[in-house]
Structure formats: structure tokens, C-alpha cells
Amino acid sequence: MSHALARIQDRIAVAEARAGRQAGSVTLVAVSKTQPWEHIAPVLEAGQKVYGENRVQEAMERWGPRREGLELRLIGPLQTNKAREAVDFFDVIETLDREKLARVLAEEIQRVGKAPRLYVQVNIGEEVQKAGVAPSEADAFLAACRESYSLTIEGLMCIPPVGADPAPYFASLRAIAARNGVEKLSMGMSDDFEIAIAEGATSVRVGSALFGDRHYG
Template identity: 40%
Template sequence: MSDDMMIGTRIQEVRAAIEAARTRRTHVPAETPVELIAVTKNHPVEAMQAAIDAGIMNIGENRVQEALDKAQTLGRAVKWHLIGHLQTNKVKHAVRQFDLIHSVDSLRLAREIDKAAEKLGKVQNILVQVNLAREESKSGVYREDLDEILAVIDELPSIRLQGFMCIAPNYEDVEECRPLFRAMYELFQQVKAHAPHTADIRYLSMGMTHDYEIAVEEGANLVRVGTAIFGARQYALGV
């Protein structure tokens, strides 16, 4: 089987697993759709093209420059998601390239995105990254600081809050992710019910290759999957 066919087969397998996870939901409406983001960090444009040809519409990249380089030769229409940490000196390039920035983790970053979007005449859709597990190794807003950042975002005219992103700890037993994902869904629902007037709360981005099925069971409607689609990342010098 060719590499392109393998990518298509893996996408079908991931989609089937997502649908099965939806049927196992107990506290989330089963009909709530789930969008699959193919995470293409360190994978070549040819693999991305094969995934898109197999039905992928959402591409996730961790680094701004890598996305900019790939976009020049991709030759496909997709929705671009920035899922990695965003440095303030890359904000203007990120706003130009990405449809949805998942990783807004500070007031400073939110304000910089707003400024860059205003200059481009764009309203930039964002997610706030929440660090519910309080892992020092990960970015994200702590729960006790979330209300403040949401209030500030509500006053920034060139960004639109569309939900939240979280990354679970890399537990050896993946079931240990479940309480965190459930707590994140509850937080998502709370904010959605009392959304700031400029917000459009619709996305809960959580779950990666090792834990996306549990994330879907617990309420995720965006999942970020790379290895299960493309195999191990292909690291190259200079990437």
C-alpha cells in the first residue's frame, strides 16, 4: 500500500474511532459533531496533500514559520489552526496565516493579536488555552485567572473568542485524563451559558493521538491528531 493510501486508511480509522466515541457519551449530546484536525508538524507537504485529498479540511501546525513555508506550496484550500505556543514576535505572521489560534495563554498575547488583526482589517478567531492541571511545563491560563482574561478579550474589537483548548498530562494510564477533560467540558459549558457579548463560544479543543477518544467521550468537538494519521514525525535538520 502506498504512503498516500495508508494516510487515507488511517484517517478513516480515526474518524471511525471518533464516531464510536460519540456513541459512548453519557453527559454530552451524542449528535454534537466533532471536527478532526490533522497535525502536520514535521511532516512534508506531500503527506499533507494526501490527507486533504482524503477529506481532511483542518490542518494544525505548531510553528508559524513552518506553516508559512508549507502554505506556499500546499496547493489546497484548508482551514489553518495554530496549536503550538505563539511568541509575540510571530503574532503578525500568525494572524495573516491562521484561521483559528488555539493557544492564547496571556493578556499580553491577546492584546498583540488584537493589534495585528486590526492592522490587517481582520477579526481573528481565537481559543484560550487553559492549564487546568497546572503543569509548569505547559502553557495556559490557570482557572483562577480565566475570568480576568475573558473580560479583557471581550473589550478587544479585533479578536473573537470561540472557546478553549487544553492539553492533558501525558499519563501512563490514559483513563487518568478523563476527570480533567470532564472538568474542561463543564467549564466550557459554563462560559458558553454566560458568554461575553463579543464571544462566539463553539469549540472545545482537546485530545491528541493517545487520548482523543476519551476527549470526545467527555465533550471535545475539536481533536488534534498527528501520529495516528501520519505515523512518527519526520525530523529533519533545520526544521
């Protein structure tokens, strides 16, 4: 049994209860990107089924032989030339952030005849180094995804600025979702997922608190 997984699950349960949320309403996405397999294996063996990856190729190499029974989410930037592989491989794509990508995803979904669940990434802190749609443009972008490309948008995703109080940013994302009829919110990571749950997160992306520090190659 992974003790780290049990601790994170307990913290999620406490945060759900504190926020008056239904038990089990928040999905834990284990951020396995760049982690060595010996860190991931105990978590997988302990029953964790949902994983987040940053790169299409890395995810395919790691999870291809172990794909059965898992939910895989792309949480890193998606280049249009990788859209075909991403649509084929992932259950969820959380980083739809521009109209060109919406068009290509729509074409690939039509080709395959199945669609991954889609989240729009919002650059909630309007930081130049981060991907995502500006908050002021989110309503129009969501409308374009739905009306121009017939895409079903399940959720929104964001990463607040490092070092800032994340609560107002999470609340801002929740407001964008509410006025656009979007049900799911992917927000909160190792350092702030309990705050995210209080602000309405339906999934949290936890890496270092679960696996330890990442190993960059």
C-alpha cells in the same frame, strides 16, 4: 485513499455515537507539524481539510502554495513578534494564553480588518513546563479578552498531563467553557481523543495515529 484517515474518522464516528453526539459534530484537526510531506500528501488527497501546525514560519512554508480550501490552525505557542503573520495566515489560533498576546492580536486584527477564530489555552494540569492560563485565572482572562481587547473567544484548548487519566481534566475544561459561554473545546489527541469526545470535545488534534511518528529535524 489514506487508510489511517479512514480508521480515525471511523473511531470518531463511533465515539460520537457512544456519547450521544450528533454525527459530524467533532472536527478532526490533522496535526501535520514536523511531518514530512510524503506522510501528509495521502491524507490531503483523501480529503482531509483541517490541519494543525506548531510554528508560524514552518506552516507558511508548507501550506502557502497549497492554502486554497484548507483550514489551518496554530496549535503551538505564539510569540508576539509572530502575531502579525499568524493573524494574516491562520484561520484559527488555539494558543492565546496571556494578556500581552491578547493586546497584540487585537491590534493586528484591527489593522487587517479580519480576525482568526481564537481559542484560549488553559494549562489544565497546572504544569510548570506547559503554556496556558491557570484554571483559576481562566474566568478573569476570558473577561479581559472580551472587555478590554474586544476579542471574540470561540473556544478553549488544553493538553492534560501525560500519564494521567485525562477525563477529569477534560471535564474541568468543559466546566470553564460552560460558565463563560464558550462553545468550542479543542481537546484530545492520538491517545485519548475518544475520551475527549465523551467529555464534549468539538475538535480533536490527531498526529501520530494519522501520520506515524514525527520526524524531528
